[in-house]
Amino acid sequence: MNPNGIIWSAAIWIIPLVIAIVFHEVAHGLAARALGDPTAQEQRRLSLNPLRHVDPIGTVVLPLMLAIAKAPVFGWAKPVPVDSRRLPHPRRDMMLVALAGPGSNLVLALIGAVLLGLFTRDIYGVAPGSLTAFVAANLLNFVIINVFLAIFNLIPLPPFDGGHVVAGLLPEPLAQRWDGLARFGFPLLIVLLLVLPSLVPGANIVQRLVQPPAQALAEWYLALAGAIGA
Numbered sequence: 576m577n578p579n580g581i582i583w584s585a586a587i588w589i590i591p592l593v594i595a596i597v598f599h600e601v602a603h604g605l606a607a608r609a610l611g612d613p614t615a616q617e618q619r620r621l622s623l624n625p626l627r628h629v630d631p632i633g634t635v636v637l638p639l640m641l642a643i644a645k646a647p648v649f650g651w652a653k654p655v656p657v658d659s660r661r662l663p664h665p666r667r668d669m670m671l672v673a674l675a676g677p678g679s680n681l682v683l684a685l686i687g688a689v690l691l692g693l694f695t696r697d698i699y700g701v702a703p704g705s706l707t708a709f710v711a712a713n714l715l716n717f718v719i720i721n722v723f724l725a726i727f728n729l730i731p732l733p734p735f736d737g738g739h740v741v742a743g744l745l746p747e748p749l750a751q752r753w754d755g756l757a758r759f760g761f762p763l764l765i766v767l768l769l770v771l772p773s774l775v776p777g778a779n780i781v782q783r784l785v786q787p788p789a790q791a792l793a794e795w796y797l798a799l800a801g802a803i804g805a
Contacts, residue, residue, distance in 0.1 A: 583704070592634075692799065726785050
Protein backbone atom coordinates (compact mmCIF):
# COMPACT_ATOMS: atom_id res chain seq x y z
CA MET A 576 0.00 0.00 0.00
CA ASN A 577 1.29 3.45 -0.91
CA PRO A 578 1.95 5.35 2.35
CA ASN A 579 1.43 8.62 0.49
CA GLY A 580 -1.82 7.56 -1.17
CA ILE A 581 -5.37 8.63 -0.37
CA ILE A 582 -6.47 5.15 0.74
CA TRP A 583 -3.59 4.88 3.20
CA SER A 584 -4.17 8.39 4.59
CA ALA A 585 -7.90 7.80 4.98
CA ALA A 586 -7.52 4.35 6.55
CA ILE A 587 -4.93 5.29 9.18
CA TRP A 588 -7.18 8.11 10.39
CA ILE A 589 -10.73 6.79 9.94
CA ILE A 590 -10.15 3.36 11.51
CA PRO A 591 -8.88 4.75 14.85
CA LEU A 592 -11.46 7.56 14.72
CA VAL A 593 -14.39 5.16 14.36
CA ILE A 594 -13.12 3.04 17.25
CA ALA A 595 -12.61 6.13 19.42
CA ILE A 596 -16.04 7.64 18.84
CA VAL A 597 -17.85 4.31 19.23
CA PHE A 598 -16.25 3.74 22.63
CA HIS A 599 -16.96 7.38 23.50
CA GLU A 600 -20.68 6.96 22.86
CA VAL A 601 -20.91 3.56 24.53
CA ALA A 602 -19.21 5.04 27.61
CA HIS A 603 -22.00 7.61 27.84
CA GLY A 604 -24.58 4.83 27.71
CA LEU A 605 -22.78 2.64 30.24
CA ALA A 606 -22.47 5.55 32.66
CA ALA A 607 -26.17 6.35 32.28
CA ARG A 608 -27.11 2.72 32.89
CA ALA A 609 -24.90 2.56 35.97
CA LEU A 610 -26.65 5.65 37.32
CA GLY A 611 -30.14 4.28 36.66
CA ASP A 612 -31.08 5.11 33.06
CA PRO A 613 -31.20 2.03 30.79
CA THR A 614 -32.47 3.96 27.73
CA ALA A 615 -29.34 3.30 25.66
CA GLN A 616 -29.49 -0.41 26.48
CA GLU A 617 -33.19 -0.57 25.59
CA GLN A 618 -32.45 1.00 22.22
CA ARG A 619 -29.54 -1.41 21.62
CA ARG A 620 -26.93 1.35 21.61
CA LEU A 621 -24.59 -0.30 24.11
CA SER A 622 -22.96 -2.10 21.20
CA LEU A 623 -19.46 -1.85 19.79
CA ASN A 624 -20.91 -2.43 16.32
CA PRO A 625 -19.99 0.83 14.51
CA LEU A 626 -23.10 0.60 12.31
CA ARG A 627 -25.28 1.33 15.34
CA HIS A 628 -23.46 4.59 15.97
CA VAL A 629 -22.43 5.87 12.55
CA ASP A 630 -23.51 9.35 11.54
CA PRO A 631 -22.98 9.51 7.76
CA ILE A 632 -21.60 13.04 7.86
CA GLY A 633 -19.77 13.11 11.20
CA THR A 634 -18.35 9.58 11.11
CA VAL A 635 -17.60 9.09 7.41
CA VAL A 636 -17.80 12.08 5.07
CA LEU A 637 -16.18 14.80 7.20
CA PRO A 638 -13.28 12.65 8.52
CA LEU A 639 -12.60 11.36 5.00
CA MET A 640 -12.46 14.89 3.59
CA LEU A 641 -10.17 16.04 6.40
CA ALA A 642 -7.89 13.02 5.98
CA ILE A 643 -7.58 13.62 2.24
CA ALA A 644 -6.87 17.31 2.87
CA LYS A 645 -4.27 16.32 5.50
CA ALA A 646 -6.12 18.52 8.02
CA PRO A 647 -6.74 17.62 11.69
CA VAL A 648 -9.22 14.75 11.66
CA PHE A 649 -12.25 14.80 13.93
CA GLY A 650 -15.84 13.66 13.79
CA TRP A 651 -18.83 12.51 15.77
CA ALA A 652 -21.31 9.67 16.04
CA LYS A 653 -25.04 9.57 16.65
CA PRO A 654 -25.48 10.58 20.30
CA VAL A 655 -26.42 7.76 22.65
CA PRO A 656 -29.90 8.46 24.07
CA VAL A 657 -29.98 9.46 27.74
CA ASP A 658 -33.21 10.26 29.60
CA SER A 659 -32.39 12.53 32.51
CA ARG A 660 -35.84 11.89 34.02
CA ARG A 661 -34.78 8.33 34.79
CA LEU A 662 -31.70 9.45 36.70
CA PRO A 663 -32.00 9.82 40.49
CA HIS A 664 -30.03 13.09 40.55
CA PRO A 665 -30.52 14.44 37.01
CA ARG A 666 -28.23 17.47 37.10
CA ARG A 667 -25.32 15.76 38.82
CA ASP A 668 -25.78 12.51 36.93
CA MET A 669 -25.92 14.19 33.53
CA MET A 670 -22.56 15.77 34.31
CA LEU A 671 -21.12 12.35 35.13
CA VAL A 672 -22.60 10.84 31.98
CA ALA A 673 -21.11 13.67 29.91
CA LEU A 674 -17.66 13.24 31.45
CA ALA A 675 -17.70 9.49 30.81
CA GLY A 676 -17.15 10.04 27.08
CA PRO A 677 -13.96 12.12 27.29
CA GLY A 678 -12.81 9.94 30.18
CA SER A 679 -13.09 6.84 28.01
CA ASN A 680 -10.99 8.53 25.32
CA LEU A 681 -8.21 9.29 27.79
CA VAL A 682 -8.20 5.66 28.90
CA LEU A 683 -8.12 4.50 25.27
CA ALA A 684 -5.22 6.88 24.58
CA LEU A 685 -3.32 5.30 27.46
CA ILE A 686 -3.99 1.80 26.12
CA GLY A 687 -2.95 2.94 22.64
CA ALA A 688 0.28 4.43 23.98
CA VAL A 689 1.18 1.21 25.79
CA LEU A 690 0.44 -0.88 22.69
CA LEU A 691 2.38 1.53 20.50
CA GLY A 692 5.38 1.30 22.81
CA LEU A 693 5.28 -2.49 22.84
CA PHE A 694 4.73 -2.70 19.09
CA THR A 695 7.48 -0.28 18.07
CA ARG A 696 10.23 -2.11 19.96
CA ASP A 697 10.99 -4.09 16.82
CA ILE A 698 9.71 -1.75 14.12
CA TYR A 699 12.99 -0.19 13.01
CA GLY A 700 13.87 -0.99 9.42
CA VAL A 701 10.29 -1.91 8.49
CA ALA A 702 9.43 -1.08 4.88
CA PRO A 703 7.08 1.90 4.35
CA GLY A 704 3.64 0.74 3.29
CA SER A 705 3.95 -2.64 4.98
CA LEU A 706 1.34 -4.10 7.30
CA THR A 707 3.60 -3.43 10.28
CA ALA A 708 3.95 0.22 9.30
CA PHE A 709 0.17 0.41 8.81
CA VAL A 710 -0.51 -0.93 12.32
CA ALA A 711 2.04 1.44 13.84
CA ALA A 712 0.47 4.42 12.05
CA ASN A 713 -2.99 3.40 13.29
CA LEU A 714 -1.76 3.10 16.88
CA LEU A 715 -0.05 6.49 16.70
CA ASN A 716 -3.17 8.14 15.31
CA PHE A 717 -5.32 6.26 17.82
CA VAL A 718 -3.47 8.03 20.64
CA ILE A 719 -3.67 11.42 18.93
CA ILE A 720 -7.36 11.11 18.01
CA ASN A 721 -8.47 9.97 21.46
CA VAL A 722 -6.64 12.83 23.14
CA PHE A 723 -8.08 15.31 20.67
CA LEU A 724 -11.63 13.95 21.08
CA ALA A 725 -11.38 14.13 24.86
CA ILE A 726 -10.30 17.78 24.86
CA PHE A 727 -12.53 18.73 21.92
CA ASN A 728 -15.63 17.38 23.65
CA LEU A 729 -14.84 19.35 26.80
CA ILE A 730 -15.46 22.65 24.99
CA PRO A 731 -17.90 24.31 27.41
CA LEU A 732 -20.67 24.88 24.88
CA PRO A 733 -23.70 22.85 23.76
CA PRO A 734 -23.77 20.29 22.20
CA PHE A 735 -20.34 19.27 23.51
CA ASP A 736 -19.94 17.22 26.67
CA GLY A 737 -18.40 20.27 28.30
CA GLY A 738 -21.67 22.09 27.65
CA HIS A 739 -23.54 19.49 29.73
CA VAL A 740 -21.05 19.99 32.54
CA VAL A 741 -21.65 23.75 32.44
CA ALA A 742 -25.42 23.15 32.51
CA GLY A 743 -25.02 21.05 35.65
CA LEU A 744 -23.09 23.83 37.37
CA LEU A 745 -25.46 26.67 36.46
CA PRO A 746 -28.56 27.58 38.49
CA GLU A 747 -31.49 25.60 37.13
CA PRO A 748 -33.28 28.48 35.29
CA LEU A 749 -30.06 29.40 33.50
CA ALA A 750 -29.29 25.74 32.85
CA GLN A 751 -32.58 25.29 31.00
CA ARG A 752 -31.79 28.23 28.73
CA TRP A 753 -28.28 26.91 28.24
CA ASP A 754 -29.55 23.46 27.25
CA GLY A 755 -31.87 25.13 24.76
CA LEU A 756 -28.84 26.03 22.67
CA ALA A 757 -28.36 22.34 21.90
CA ARG A 758 -31.06 22.49 19.22
CA PHE A 759 -28.69 24.68 17.24
CA GLY A 760 -25.84 22.25 17.84
CA PHE A 761 -24.89 21.37 14.27
CA PRO A 762 -25.13 24.92 12.82
CA LEU A 763 -23.23 26.21 15.86
CA LEU A 764 -20.55 23.60 15.25
CA ILE A 765 -20.15 24.67 11.62
CA VAL A 766 -20.00 28.35 12.53
CA LEU A 767 -17.45 27.86 15.33
CA LEU A 768 -15.19 25.42 13.52
CA LEU A 769 -15.38 26.52 9.88
CA VAL A 770 -17.09 29.88 9.30
CA LEU A 771 -15.69 31.94 12.20
CA PRO A 772 -12.03 30.93 11.67
CA SER A 773 -12.28 31.79 7.97
CA LEU A 774 -13.63 35.26 8.81
CA VAL A 775 -11.55 35.95 11.92
CA PRO A 776 -8.33 33.88 11.94
CA GLY A 777 -7.69 34.72 15.58
CA ALA A 778 -11.03 33.18 16.55
CA ASN A 779 -10.05 29.62 15.64
CA ILE A 780 -11.32 27.71 18.68
CA VAL A 781 -9.56 24.50 17.75
CA GLN A 782 -6.16 26.16 17.41
CA ARG A 783 -6.50 28.42 20.44
CA LEU A 784 -8.41 26.30 22.97
CA VAL A 785 -8.20 22.66 21.91
CA GLN A 786 -4.83 22.21 20.22
CA PRO A 787 -2.48 23.45 23.01
CA PRO A 788 -3.74 21.13 25.80
CA ALA A 789 -4.33 18.28 23.34
CA GLN A 790 -0.80 18.58 21.98
CA ALA A 791 0.72 18.69 25.47
CA LEU A 792 -1.27 15.65 26.57
CA ALA A 793 -0.52 13.74 23.36
CA GLU A 794 3.19 14.41 23.83
CA TRP A 795 2.96 12.94 27.34
CA TYR A 796 1.27 9.79 26.03
CA LEU A 797 3.80 9.45 23.22
CA ALA A 798 6.67 9.95 25.67
CA LEU A 799 5.21 7.05 27.64
CA ALA A 800 5.09 4.98 24.45
CA GLY A 801 8.71 5.89 23.77
CA ALA A 802 9.77 4.87 27.26
CA ILE A 803 8.00 1.52 26.89
CA GLY A 804 9.53 0.94 23.46
CA ALA A 805 13.05 1.88 24.52
